[in-house]
Amino acid sequence: MIDTTSYLHFVDDALDGLAEILRELGDAHAGRRLDTPGANSPYAVVTHCLAVMEFWGGHVVHGRPSNRDRPAEFRASGEVAGLLDRLEQARRQLHEDFAAARLDQPPAAPPADPERDDAFRARTQGAVFLHVYEELAQHRGQLEVTRDVLLAHSEPR
Numbered sequence: 001m002i003d004t005t006s007y008l009h010f011v012d013d014a015l016d017g018l019a020e021i022l023r024e025l026g027d028a029h030a031g032r033r034l035d036t037p038g039a040n041s042p043y044a045v046v047t048h049c050l051a052v053m054e055f056w057g058g059h060v061v062h063g064r065p066s067n068r069d070r071p072a073e074f075r076a077s078g079e080v081a082g083l084l085d086r087l088e089q090a091r092r093q094l095h096e097d098f099a100a101a102r103l104d105q106p107p108a109a110p111p112a113d114p115e116r117d118d119a120f121r122a123r124t125q126g127a128v129f130l131h132v133y134e135e136l137a138q139h140r141g142q143l144e145v146t147r148d149v150l151l152a153h154s155e156p157r
Helices: 004-029 042-060 080-100 125-152
Strands: none
Touching: 004 042, 004 080, 004 125, 042 080, 042 125
């Protein structure tokens, strides 16, 4: 079982990485998409990450109401400064949610479809939080590559 300090260290590192990428891209590039089918903008991906944190950590683990609109997460756009503020609010909430969790216990509101892969992710509150970190880490890597490509294509050659 992982302790609170260790878990939040890894989560914070992933969130810091996402925030740094947004700052590097700024408003000029954070809303751009790669020229490939199905690509999402960095702004949208970070919006999705914040929704993942709230849905899984808040709704699934603690039973808070959720009106999540997953497709809308990937259409999100706006200014980086506002998204960075939301990221910090979501970080504080996740810290509280993790500290209040009983990691070996089942979550309050597991996903409804037991046949989906989500059922395994929601076996315990600890597994739910592992899934949250999984999402943050994979999307950080995605955005590191996205940032590099977006900036390479925006600089004079």
